[in-house]
Amino acid sequence: MIEKLIIDFLDNPTNNIINQEEAITECMIGLKIFDAPLVGYADANDDLFSRYQDESDITYHRFMKPKQWLQDATTVISVFMPFTKEIKQGNQRNMKTPSGEWLHGRFEGQKMLNKLAKHLRDILIDDGYKCVYPGDDNRYDGGIKDKEKTKNSDYGGTWSERHVAYAAGLGTFGLSRGLITQKGVAGRFISLITNMEHEITERKYDGVYDYCNMCGECVVNCPANAISFDTGKDHAKCSKFLDWTYKEYYPRSACGKCQVSVQCESCNPAG
Template sequence: MNYQDLCALINEFVEGSTLNKVEEAGIKKIYSLTLVGVAAADDPLFLALKSPSVIGEHHLLPREWLPGAKAVISYYLPFSAEVREANRELGLPAREWLYGRIEGEEFNNALRRHLVEEFVQKGARAVSPILESRFSVVERRSNWSERHVAYIAGLGTFSLSKALITKKGCAGRFGSVIVALPLEPIPREYTELYQYCNMCGGCIERCPSGAIKREGKIIATCASYLETKIKPRFYPRYGCGKCQTNVPCEHKLPNLLL
């Protein structure tokens, strides 16, 4: 399978799946068309994720998930304009964002399953770690981080708000599939971890919990806000995303500050 066929396979699902909308919330489309990245399964950066200063020893290598793995496909699902724009007001999360966050992840899981099935049908072994029973989260650090994988696969760089900024912004979700099929890696167009973030501080101003500082994001503060202020009010949905909307990196690369 070449890169164009891979992008077509993913985007046909984005365009055609009935899960990419939420009738009860009036959302016609949760996600717009994807960006797709590819990394070699033996890219040395996967080993670097095992460092305690990055994620930790429990982060598994592609070949620990799938013996004989050759490539890792990572994709970015940008939230549609209707989901992003609804969340531009300050304060509580928009209804569209909450549905996008929860029903959107159900769509993402369906896409992960679809890709695995497509590869298996073509005779190639494939797994999506998030769907595996071995997937786990230890002290808020998972054993397969979609954002770190997306960085390795050439999709974008980290931001002050700890999102990943892609050429289609940071308001969206990531997914990945490991395959035992040789695919040409996509070259990374960056060399620095935070290269696409212009450090404008827009996300600091937007955050209702004060979790983002010039020095970085305090993940525990954000998590506590979601747990205590959002979940009880909006259960079974939750989310916030104010740091990803109405900011220069919402749906594109931010301009560099001169």
């Protein structure tokens, strides 16, 4: 049902296409942002959500469990929206700066996803269920505020889309810290918490990094040297680079070189 609603939403040209007013350059008019989704369903009572909250090195105690967002939650729906070939290929042209296509994917793409998530939430509510979209809830907080962020733990927020996708069977983390799905890493996530009952998606992995084959291409691609085999990913270095792109490409910012021209771009390279 959710998959069909998303496909119908994407089929409406006003929802998934860059229009004349938004386009950075004329050749971006008509650019399609997302391909068909992957949808996973997690049990709202899954032990993983308690671990996310309780264990200090997972989300640094800031994560709120599904039942804290919605008291009688039963299901968490996680959606991966892969970028189209045009968005991914665009970002391969120059590996030092974000392409127009990728900037659109992150900025207008996220606006589209917010609209999609609210659309799905409203349909579930109209059908008599309760539903929360954490991304549009005033309890949502993306990380430590009022201080310069220097450690990875400063970036732990009240709801992490990748950790939710991991719980919902959609895939595992990679060396770059992107969440790799069966349709790859290049794309974005949304999720909903509801009291609608649904069959749970099986997790076909045991380890946090099972879908990463450690090819190291993300290490080579990263213009900020933020990824390394020895120390993993340094969120602060990545964030500083994104701040620079914000100044250059205001009001947009993006990079994503760890998500294109890599073995995990559009598939699970270990699967």
